[in-house]
Amino acid sequence: MSRSAIITSALIVLFACTGFGQDRASAPSHTPKPVAEPGETSKLAVKRVVLYKNGVGYFEHLGSVKDNQTVAVSFTSGQLDDVLKSLTVLDLDGGRITGVTYGSSEPLDRQMADLRLNTGEKATLTEFLGALRGAHIEVKSGTSTITGRLLSVERKTRTGGGATVEVDYISLFTDSGEMKTTELATGFAVRLLDSGLTGTVGKYLDLVSASREPDQRKMTIATSGSGERRLFVSYISEAPVWKATYRIVLPSKPGQRPLLQGWAIVDNTGAQDWNNVDLSLVAGAPQSFVQRLSQPYYSRRPVVPIKESLSAAPQTFEAPISLSGARMSGTVRDASGAVVAGAQVKAFDASGGAVGEGVTDGQGRFALYSLPDGSTRLEVQSPGFRKAVQFAVLSAGQSVERDIQLQVGNTSETVEVSASAGVLNTESASVAARGRAGSGRALGSGAGLGRGGVVGGVPGGVAGGVAGGLIGLDDARARSEAAARTQELGDLFEYKLKEPITIRKSQSALVPIIQANVTAEKVSIWNDQAGLPRPQRALWLDNSSGSTLDGGSFSVLESETFAGEGIFDSIRPGEKRLISYAVDLAVTPDTKLGATTQRVTRASVSRGLFMLIREELASKTYTFRNADSSARTLLIEHPARTGYELRGGLKPVETSSGWMRFRLEVPAQQTSSITVEEARSIQTTYQVSNLTGDQVQMFVRERSVDKPLEEALRKVLSQKAIVAGFDSEKDARNDETTKIYDDQQRLRENIKALKGSAEEKALLLRYTRQLSDQESRLDQLKKEVEELEANQAAAQEELDKIIQAMAFDIKL
Numbered sequence: 001m002s003r004s005a006i007i008t009s010a011l012i013v014l015f016a017c018t019g020f021g022q023d024r025a026s027a028p029s030h031t032p033k034p035v036a037e038p039g040e041t042s043k044l045a046v047k048r049v050v051l052y053k054n055g056v057g058y059f060e061h062l063g064s065v066k067d068n069q070t071v072a073v074s075f076t077s078g079q080l081d082d083v084l085k086s087l088t089v090l091d092l093d094g095g096r097i098t099g100v101t102y103g104s105s106e107p108l109d110r111q112m113a114d115l116r117l118n119t120g121e122k123a124t125l126t127e128f129l130g131a132l133r134g135a136h137i138e139v140k141s142g143t144s145t146i147t148g149r150l151l152s153v154e155r156k157t158r159t160g161g162g163a164t165v166e167v168d169y170i171s172l173f174t175d176s177g178e179m180k181t182t183e184l185a186t187g188f189a190v191r192l193l194d195s196g197l198t199g200t201v202g203k204y205l206d207l208v209s210a211s212r213e214p215d216q217r218k219m220t221i222a223t224s225g226s227g228e229r230r231l232f233v234s235y236i237s238e239a240p241v242w243k244a245t246y247r248i249v250l251p252s253k254p255g256q257r258p259l260l261q262g263w264a265i266v267d268n269t270g271a272q273d274w275n276n277v278d279l280s281l282v283a284g285a286p287q288s289f290v291q292r293l294s295q296p297y298y299s300r301r302p303v304v305p306i307k308e309s310l311s312a313a314p315q316t317f318e319a320p321i322s323l324s325g326a327r328m329s330g331t332v333r334d335a336s337g338a339v340v341a342g343a344q345v346k347a348f349d350a351s352g353g354a355v356g357e358g359v360t361d362g363q364g365r366f367a368l369y370s371l372p373d374g375s376t377r378l379e380v381q382s383p384g385f386r387k388a389v390q391f392a393v394l395s396a397g398q399s400v401e402r403d404i405q406l407q408v409g410n411t412s413e414t415v416e417v418s419a420s421a422g423v424l425n426t427e428s429a430s431v432a433a434r435g436r437a438g439s440g441r442a443l444g445s446g447a448g449l450g451r452g453g454v455v456g457g458v459p460g461g462v463a464g465g466v467a468g469g470l471i472g473l474d475d476a477r478a479r480s481e482a483a484a485r486t487q488e489l490g491d492l493f494e495y496k497l498k499e500p501i502t503i504r505k506s507q508s509a510l511v512p513i514i515q516a517n518v519t520a521e522k523v524s525i526w527n528d529q530a531g532l533p534r535p536q537r538a539l540w541l542d543n544s545s546g547s548t549l550d551g552g553s554f555s556v557l558e559s560e561t562f563a564g565e566g567i568f569d570s571i572r573p574g575e576k577r578l579i580s581y582a583v584d585l586a587v588t589p590d591t592k593l594g595a596t597t598q599r600v601t602r603a604s605v606s607r608g609l610f611m612l613i614r615e616e617l618a619s620k621t622y623t624f625r626n627a628d629s630s631a632r633t634l635l636i637e638h639p640a641r642t643g644y645e646l647r648g649g650l651k652p653v654e655t656s657s658g659w660m661r662f663r664l665e666v667p668a669q670q671t672s673s674i675t676v677e678e679a680r681s682i683q684t685t686y687q688v689s690n691l692t693g694d695q696v697q698m699f700v701r702e703r704s705v706d707k708p709l710e711e712a713l714r715k716v717l718s719q720k721a722i723v724a725g726f727d728s729e730k731d732a733r734n735d736e737t738t739k740i741y742d743d744q745q746r747l748r749e750n751i752k753a754l755k756g757s758a759e760e761k762a763l764l765l766r767y768t769r770q771l772s773d774q775e776s777r778l779d780q781l782k783k784e785v786e787e788l789e790a791n792q793a794a795a796q797e798e799l800d801k802i803i804q805a806m807a808f809d810i811k812l
Contacts, residue, residue, distance in 0.1 A: 044062065044071055061234070063230075064228055080217045093229035129150070134149055154168070221233070247263075248539065252559065258518055274505075282495075325369065325372060333406070340360060356371050497511065516546070521633070523539070535634065565581055587627070594620065594621065602812065605806045633664075636662045650674070722799075744771060
């Protein structure tokens with residue numbers, strides 16, 4: 001018999017010996033019992049749901065009660081915690097709320113601790129027997145039976161017949177005072193002889209069994225009143241995060257704009273169906289947190305989660321901080337005030353060159369970016385109307401709003417509109433939403449499904465079909481309409497469904513929330529620090545939908561087929577953003593760094609400080625080979641480095657916090673390059689009084705100073721030499737004084753050694769004369785040093801005057 005079979009049979013015997021199954025009804029149970037409720041119980045229906053991006057939802061229930069009825073709502077434990085923080089209950093017809101109750105019990109680990117059975121929820125047989133140490137038991141193993149108190153359960157290794165096996169041994173202290181050990185062989189049995197322990201084991205098994213039951217907590221709301229009344233209940237509760245996903249359909253005909261479709265994925269994981277509920281989806285994350293209010297609280301150490309590992313994710317691009325050039329936008333209307341969709345809008349500079357082009361959307365709106373400084377001519381034309389012309393003077397960074405009215409007539413006729421100077425729009429790019437998303441009817445018919453279309457109309461289909469006509473995919477997409485209205489909610493943004501929706505419990509739904517034509521330019525973007533071998537195919541998307549696009553995944557459809565997918569962060573109305581979706585295999589990039597050089601651009605002297613400013617020049621050349629038969633527009637992301645400024649007249653089309661983006665056109669089957677030149681200033685400061693001749697000579701050799709400044713510096717060096725000369729002379733006098741002092745010490749020691757003989761007297765006179773001469777010389781040296789110090793102080797004062805009088809500021 002296998003070891004697992006031995007353990008299984010032992011558990012069966014153990015449970016049988018404890019009375020599990022036959023005595024369980026009489027044993028006390030820790031399983032929560034339903035609370036008796038006075039009166040009849042009513043139920044509430046979900047009427048409104050608002051889902052947020054932070055994992056919570058706001059729920060409103062509405063129901064009816066009569067007299068003193070109670071209302072029951074079921075939650076999971078996690079949901080109940082949030083409900084207790086936010087519950088609102090209102091009797092709308094004059095009744096009272098007398099109380100709210102819910103089932104409560106101690107945590108499982110606390111209940112097991114109360115059993116004083118030292119084992120866990122998932123204890124093995126050996127661990128379980130070990131927890132019974134000291135209990136009075138009877139063990140039957142093979143033909144032997146031992147009765148006594150459990151001493152220990154041990155696992156030992158036994159070797160025999162060339163094999164090594166692990167065997168469990170149980171040791172008991174018998175009633176006769178003996179300690180006996182027996183092997184737990186196949187079919188062993190253990191019987192508990194302590195009556196109280198049998199109930200404890202039964203309670204343990206009840207708790208383990210109850211932990212597998214569904215996590216349902218019922219909340220009961222007690223009411224008091226007379227007659228039928230309406231009851232309103234609202235709360236926030238844990239809910240799955242709703243997800244946004246988008247489709248961008250690139251146009252199949254020239255002059256059309258891409259169609260943006262937005263969808264929301266909504267999950268109903270609650271205990272109730274959502275029948276005809278008002279559903280709102282909020283893009284934003286109000287602050288919310290989890291607090292275990294539904295469980296009895298015991299003080300314990302905080303639980304610190306293990307940091308999750310990071311995984312690779314699709315690349316997103318930073319939002320621009322500044323745009324080079326001006327922006328012109330507005331609305332095109334006819335004489336009656338109705339908006340004109342699909343109108344061609346073109347901008348020309350003073351020389352007549354085209355600098356911008358666009359098409360009005362379903363709301364008649366247009367926007368042109370990166371327009372040059374100076375006089376700009378704006379031309380607007382549409383079939384059946386005369387061409388309208390306006391003029392404006394633009395400057396970099398300016399945002400001009402122009403509304404244009406078209407007159408009915410021949411397209412060859414031109415109406416020059418006199419307009420006041422453009423008004424600067426000081427609002428940020430994140431402007432308020434302009435109502436619901438456009439229907440996209442200006443997209444055009446496009447190509448039919450399978451190039452054959454759908455004949456005979458589609459009754460009950462999108463927009464009802466067109467009876468007897470031919471419906472293309474572009475027509476079907478254009479006629480579809482978003483199922484949600486959009487509006488700003490302060491820092492949040494709401495997609496509110498126009499019609500009630502039904503989502504059964506444990507089901508999910510895909511809801512359309514955005515349907516609009518947008519402006520998007522197809523580009524390839526290159527960042528050599530991204531670690532990719534080729535540029536990425538991307539769309540330069542201008543969110544002209546009037547709605548905030550919540551961050552999410554998107555798919556691109558081109559020529560009626562899948563072209564790629566990606567992810568973008570939240571995009572506000574009027575904001576322009578790069579979104580990549582594929583790899584551009586037709587473009588081969590190459591990046592080369594230029595040599596870094598330095599040159600002195602400025603030299604200045606003021607208040608004794610000599611400052612040199614050097615300019616460090618660096619360049620980077622980006623080269624691209626386009627092997628495709630169509631031209632490419634490249635956007636090159638170049639690092640925006642602190643302290644560096646662009647040189648050579650090159651300007652980025654937009655700048656984010658970390659990157660400058662440059663535009664480069666690469667014709668078909670050709671190679672194009674762009675060189676980004678940058679410079680930064682390096683400042684070096686010297687004390688003029690500390691300059692040496694070698695340093696001045698180096699400045700002259702590097703051409704860091706001009707002739708007048710060189711002469712001034714050499715004058716300082718000459719005066720420093722005079723000061724240093726006095727120092728040298730003083731040092732010579734001080735050295736001589738030190739030598740005299742040393743010699744006088746020698747003479748005095750010699751005089752002390754003389755004894756008074758005739759010869760010694762003559763020597764004494766000689767030493768005395770020498771000391772007298774040395775004293776005279778010391779007096780003279782002292783006067784000379786004092787004179788040198790006075791001359792040196794005067795020379796130093798003259799040097800200070802020369803240095804303080806120096807004032808130069810030279811641009812080289």
